[in-house]
Amino acid sequence: MQRFLPKPPIFNKTQWLKPLYLARHFVDHAGNPARAGGSYSGSKVEPNAPHLPRSKSQKHPISLRTMGKLLNGPEWPKDKPEKKNKGRWSLRLYNRRIRGLVGSLAPVYAVAAARHVLSEPNLPEVMRPRVMAKAAYSFLRAGNFPGALKIYRMMLADGFSPPESLVAAMYRNAKTDAARKAIDGPGRTTGLGPLPHVPVQPNEHSLASLLSTLESSGRPEIMEDAVQNYLSQNSDSCLGNPSVVASMIRGYHAAGQLDGCYNWFHKYKYHWAFKSGSIPASPYVCLMAASRKLMPSNTTALYRIVKTMQEDGVALTTIIYNEILASELRNRNFRSVFSAFRELETGSHALQPDAYTFSLIFDALWKNETGPRYDVPVVPNDILQRMLFAMHPSVLTVHSSNAALRYFTHIGDFPSGIEIIKSMMMQHVSPNSLTVRWVLEEVFKRCRVAFSPSASSELCDWTRRFLGGLTRDHLAHTSHLLDVVQSTRDDARSHRLTRPTQDALFLVHKIFVSQKSSPVFTNEEQREALPALARLYDFLHVCAGSTYTK
Secondary structure: OOOOOHHHHHHHOOOOHHHHHHHHHHHHHHHHHHHOOOOOOOOOOOOOOOOOOOOOOOOOOOOOOHHHHHHHOOOOOOOOOOOHHHHHHHHHHHHHHHHHHHHOHHHHHHHHHHHHHOOOOOOOOOOOOHHHHHHHHHHHHHHHHHHHHHHHHHHHHOOOOOOHHHHHHHHHHHHOOOHHHHHHOOOOOOOOOOOOOOOOOOOOOHHHHHHHHHHHHHHHHHHHHHHHHHHHHHHHHHHOOOHHHHHHHHHHHHHOOHHHHHHHHHHHHHHHHHOOOOOOOHHHHHHHHHHHHHHHOHHHHHHHHHHHHHOOOOOOOOHHHHHHHHHHHHHHHHHHHHHHHHHHHHHHOOOOOOHHHHHHHHHHHHHHHHHOOOOOOHHHHHHHHHHHHHHHHOOOOOOHHHHHHHHHHHHHOOHHHHHHHHHHHHHHHHHHHHHHHHHHHHHHHHHHHHOOOHHHHHHHHHHHHHHHOOOOOHHHHHHHHHHHHHHHHHHOOOOOOOOOHHHHHHHHHHHHOOOOOOOOOOOHHHHHOOOOOHHHHHHHHHHHHOOOOO
């Protein structure tokens, strides 16, 4: 059972509470670190140093009673609630104690107090490494890397293996100046040595997991150190591991270094040149993504990578075609976009478009309508019918639905928009802010010719009801919508809006933009209570029933 802090009158009568003298020492010296090396005994207490102005970063001293609560936990044990996992509940209690120590004490004292908690004999051995990892994370979040490093080394000394995510976080923080001083020590000018590691035999799976964690750091040199450390202890088979190479390419991509991406890609190709069998395609895809984003105008490089894949016998996939479509769309080469889409559908690879493919093709159709306009060799309605009824339901996402809604609303094909909304309702696809913005934007830009006076009053009614399904994140989109409507010109003249349509726009501004509050419909229950899709469905029905001429 956990030991609890007794009342102050019996301090001198208790022999087993030696940590309390350490606690008293923490409190007495919180404002004077120079006395930290003094005796724990309270028989001869020197007067405190003269009062000095307290810096903003210095923590206020806390009472001994509060210190006892932090070290020994609450005065009364917290019973485990019903239907709670006992181990998880105990871990949560220890985690709260660690966070309380880190947040309430100065860094040097928080480390000692945390080590005291981690050394308690009543802490289960199975739970000890998990509590240590939580403590290390708490110190990292508080910016106390030396404390996290001490807990990390304490784990290794006890024979525990730190989780790979913690190792990656330690590597990221080890590159800072404060961390370098903590490891090298004062007066040393040598470079940063490798962090202590667990004396176990690493494998390619652990290396790939570590590299995937380090990808977003933007520090490929740290990833290179991890790979070189692995190569010094094992063979070079990791150079042919697609997960390892793909992580390295993504790491250099995050750092904006395209040369490093190509360097690792050539290592991968050279390693597989002496092996038989099909080559995994993931490094090729990562290289195409890096080339497309770091050099947007160089679409030729993507075609060279595709040619290399065909020469190496790597099977083309839908993801490869998506990279080509995204690059050509970025450069507004609509003929190439439609040609690549037709090759995807009718080629010899028997590939099927996915949700991202449909998003790209409908986005290309919309941009082609906005100009410069080219002849479209595909039938948009056939593509829509395939996406809604012939393909797997997974292709109907909020992104593909939004792209299709924007295109068909732009050209005035409101019945097709109604079909999209109906499919979204059947597939339980929740709308987002772009669903609202793009439909309203395209409708209101054409409202001078899209609505008859008889339909405008009904439009106002549905607009008022539809606004109940908007959320706070629609604010920027609605403001942009109003700017578009007010600034759009037709033959150097502004749109002439009917009075009911002006009232509808006024409702958008008054109910949403001004008050900046509206109910949400993010989860299933709220979506059923405020059916935004049903209101958008009715809204498009009003548009489809109005007098519309292109």
